[in-house]
Amino acid sequence: MKTDQANKIELKQTFPLTIKRLGINGEGVGYFKRQVVFVPGALPGEEVVVEATNVTPKFAEAKIKKIRIKSPHRVQAPCPVYEQCGGCQLQHLKYEQQLVEKRDIVIQSLERHTKLVIDKMDIRETIGMEDPWGYRNKSSFQLAGKDGKVLAGLYGLNSHELIDIEHCAVQHSQTNEAVNTVKKILEELKITIYNEKSRKGIVRTIVTRVGVQTGELQVVLITNQAELPKKDHIIQEIQKRLPNVTSIVQNINEQKTSLIFGEETVSLAGEDFIQETLGDLQFELSARTFFQLNPVQTIKLYNEVRTAAALTGEEKIVDAYCGVGTIGLWLADQAAEVRGMDVIPEAIEDAKKNAKRHGITNTKYVPGKAEEVLPKWVKKGWKPDVIIVDPPRTGLDNQLIQTILQAAPEKLLYISCNPSTLAKDIQMLSAKYEVKYIQPLDMFPQTSHVETVTLLELK
Numbered sequence: 001m002k003t004d005q006a007n008k009i010e011l012k013q014t015f016p017l018t019i020k021r022l023g024i025n026g027e028g029v030g031y032f033k034r035q036v037v038f039v040p041g042a043l044p045g046e047e048v049v050v051e052a053t054n055v056t057p058k059f060a061e062a063k064i065k066k067i068r069i070k071s072p073h074r075v076q077a078p079c080p081v082y083e084q085c086g087g088c089q090l091q092h093l094k095y096e097q098q099l100v101e102k103r104d105i106v107i108q109s110l111e112r113h114t115k116l117v118i119d120k121m122d123i124r125e126t127i128g129m130e131d132p133w134g135y136r137n138k139s140s141f142q143l144a145g146k147d148g149k150v151l152a153g154l155y156g157l158n159s160h161e162l163i164d165i166e167h168c169a170v171q172h173s174q175t176n177e178a179v180n181t182v183k184k185i186l187e188e189l190k191i192t193i194y195n196e197k198s199r200k201g202i203v204r205t206i207v208t209r210v211g212v213q214t215g216e217l218q219v220v221l222i223t224n225q226a227e228l229p230k231k232d233h234i235i236q237e238i239q240k241r242l243p244n245v246t247s248i249v250q251n252i253n254e255q256k257t258s259l260i261f262g263e264e265t266v267s268l269a270g271e272d273f274i275q276e277t278l279g280d281l282q283f284e285l286s287a288r289t290f291f292q293l294n295p296v297q298t299i300k301l302y303n304e305v306r307t308a309a310a311l312t313g314e315e316k317i318v319d320a321y322c323g324v325g326t327i328g329l330w331l332a333d334q335a336a337e338v339r340g341m342d343v344i345p346e347a348i349e350d351a352k353k354n355a356k357r358h359g360i361t362n363t364k365y366v367p368g369k370a371e372e373v374l375p376k377w378v379k380k381g382w383k384p385d386v387i388i389v390d391p392p393r394t395g396l397d398n399q400l401i402q403t404i405l406q407a408a409p410e411k412l413l414y415i416s417c418n419p420s421t422l423a424k425d426i427q428m429l430s431a432k433y434e435v436k437y438i439q440p441l442d443m444f445p446q447t448s449h450v451e452t453v454t455l456l457e458l459k
Contacts, residue, residue: 008033008055009032009033009037009052009055009060011052011053011054011055012051012052012053013051013052014049014050014051014052014065015050015052016050017030017031017032017037017042017047017048017049017050017062018030018046018047019042019043019044019046019047019048020044021104021108022043022044022101022104022105022448023038023108024105024108024109024420024448025038025089025448026040026089026090026448027040027041027089028041028043028044028046028048030042030048032060036058036059036060037050037052037059037060037061037062038060038061039061039062039063039064040063040089041063041064041083041092042067043071043073043074043092043093044101045069045072046068046069046071047067047068047069048064048065048066048067048068049064049065049066049068050062050063051063051065073093073094073096073097074092074093074094075091075092075093075094076092077091077092078091078169079091079168081153081163081164081165084156084157084161084163085153085157085163085165086154086158087170088169088170088447089446089447089448090447090448091169095132095445098128098132098442098445099128099442102440102442102448102450103123103125103126103440103450105419105448106123106419106422106440106450107123108419109419110123110419112420112423113420113424113427114423114424114426114430116426116427116430116435121435121437122436122437122438123437123440124437124438124440125440126441126442127297127304127439127440127441127442128442129294129296129297129442129445132442132445132446133170133445133446134169134170134171134172135170135172135293135296135297135445136168136170136171136172136175137175137209137211137212137276137291137295138175138207138208138210139168139171139175139176139179139207139208139209140205140206140207140260141153141154141165141179141205141206142154142155142162142204142205143183143186143193143194143203143204144162144193144195145193145201148187150183150184150186150187150193151164151183152164152165152179152180152183152206153165166180169446170444170445170446170447174208174210174215174217174244175208175210175217178206178208178210178217178219178245179206179208181238181242182206182208182219182221182238183206185234185237185238185241186203186234188237189233189234189237191203191228191230191234194223194224196256199224199256202223202224202225202228202229203221203224204222204223204224204253205221205222205260206219206220206222207219207220207251207260207287208220209274209285209291210274211274211276211285212276212295212296213276213277213278214274214275214276214277215244216244216246216247216274216275217242217244217245217246218245218246218247218248218273218274218285219238219242219245219247219248219249220249220250220287221234221248221249221250221251221268222250222251222253222261222262223250223251223252224252224253224254225252225254226264228250231268235248235268235269239269245269246270246271246274247267247269247271247273247274248267248268248270249265249266249267249268249272249287250265250266250268251264251265251266251287251288252264252265252266261287261288265286265288272286272287273285273286273289276295278330279299279302281326281329281330281354281358282354282357282358283324283326284324284350284353284354284357285324286346288344288346289324289344289347290323290324290344291323292326293443293444294443294444297441297442297443297451298326300441301415301441301443301451301453302326302327302330304439304441304453305327305331305388305415306330306331306334308411308413308436308439308453308455309331309334309386309388309413311331311334311335311386312334313335313336314385315335315336315385315386316337316339316382316383316385316386317331317335317337317338317385317387318338318339318341318370318374318384318386318387318388318409319339319340319341319388320340320341320374320387320388320390320391320400321341321342321370321389321390321391321392322341322342322348322351322365323342323344323347323351323390324347324351324354325340325350325351325352325354325363325365327388327390327415328340328351328363328388329354329355329358329360329363331388332355332360332362332363333360335362335386336362337362337363337364338362339363339364339365339366339382339384340364340365340366341365341366341367341368341373342365342367343367343369344367345367348366348367351363351365352365369397370389370397370400370403371397371399371400371402374403374404374407375403375406375407378403378406378407383409384407384409385409385410385411386409386410386411386412386413387404387407387409387411387412388412388413388415389404389412389415390415390416391416392417393417393421394418395416395418395421395422395424395425396421396425398428401425401428401429404429405429405431408458409458410457411456411458412429412433412455412457413453413454413455413456414426414452414453414454415451415453415454416451416452416454417443417451419450419452422452422454426456432458432459433456433457433458433459434456434457434459435454435455435456436456436457437454437455438452438453438454439452439453440452
């Protein structure tokens with residue numbers, strides 16, 4: 001027992017550490033006394049002195065006290081609130097090297113969660129951006145009131161302290177401008193800001209979204225009640241100061257919840273959606289619609305999917321988690337039929353509208369869970385040749401994995417935003433499928449997130 005105690009890292013203990021690689025959340029990973037240590041802000045190859053901030057039986061967390069040997073890829077983060085905010089984890093790492101590390105994060109997940117022979121797998125270089133700043137087309141900034149001022153931003157890393165963000169380096173300039181303008185208007189008109197503790201006050205969150213190609217702007221005010229005081233005045237001021245705004249919407253969320261949107265959405269002025277263009281396709285985006293946050297990279301992503309699918313015009317395709325139909329519509333001209341499903345009914349309505357607007361007639365969209373809808377189609381004799389999945393961070397539902405294995409399409413295209421759940425799902429799918437290749441793609445420069453397109457083929 002004694003040796004175990006001697007090997008244990010103590011809280012607040014200071015010790016030297018060599019950083020071996022980046023963890024899945026962008027922190028440096030090293031080993032001390034055979035125990036894994038996670039250090040935010042440390043980079044692979046660096047020799048650092050750290051202080052333990054949290055110790056568990058399986059790992060320790062520590063903060064940098066001193067960098068003895070600096071990584072040649074370390075740069076000065078341009079954002080003034082970079083360390084408090086925690087929204088971007090990698091601004092201190094040269095962009096070219098971020099792409100290298102993201103590929104490594106994918107490899108680590110496969111090593112940890114699969115029994116596959118990683119050395120023999122085709123894991124490609126990460127596809128990056130020419131300009132890795134100002135790319136996010138949507139912002140959701142929480143509000144807080146302080147001494148008559150309105151603060152808008154994100155909650156700090158591991159805290160419930162709101163960081164006021166005047167200019168976010170990864171947000172599109174129009175969303176930054178819109179948030180600051182709306183904040184001022186609420187301040188001047190003395191509109192009360194929602195307080196989580198007392199549950200009093202009216203405006204909770206400002207959500208803004210820009211059509212990067214169309215220039216159209218949407219402002220959504222999320223309120224704690226249906227009645228919005230000085231509503232006409234607010235609308236007037238927004239329209240006057242932000243001439244690009246084509247849609248002003250109110251969403252009502254009276255729940256004590258960390259979810260941003262409530263169930264009820266009311267249009268205040270203009271359309272209840274904005275338009276965005278991707279390639280040759282135009283999409284209507286209503287307030288609650290999911291749409292990729294980085295349109296420039298989305299086109300690269302969808303083209304990767306198109307390449308991997310290698311369609312001949314004969315295939316029947318399932319677009320699971322289809323959202324507003326973007327991926328399926330991108331491929332529809334090369335397929336016999338595309339069928340999509342999603343749990344959000346408004347998204348399905350948008351998908352139908354989007355198909356109709358483009359004169360695409362070989363699609364069918366239904367609300368519901370893929371794992372419930374797909375077996376019904378298969379039972380009726382409609383069998384897909386290609387299934388495309390783009391699940392949330394939690395990965396595929398177990399039941400859906402079983403459904404896919406039963407339906408046994410020739411090809412499965414798995415778009416993932418979480419390498420860990422991708423790896424776990426691949427392990428289960430490997431019963432019948434072989435991984436042809438994995439293509440990492442950087443949808444969120446300056447963060448540790450990495451998107452992947454995986455082509456799986458029936459063995």
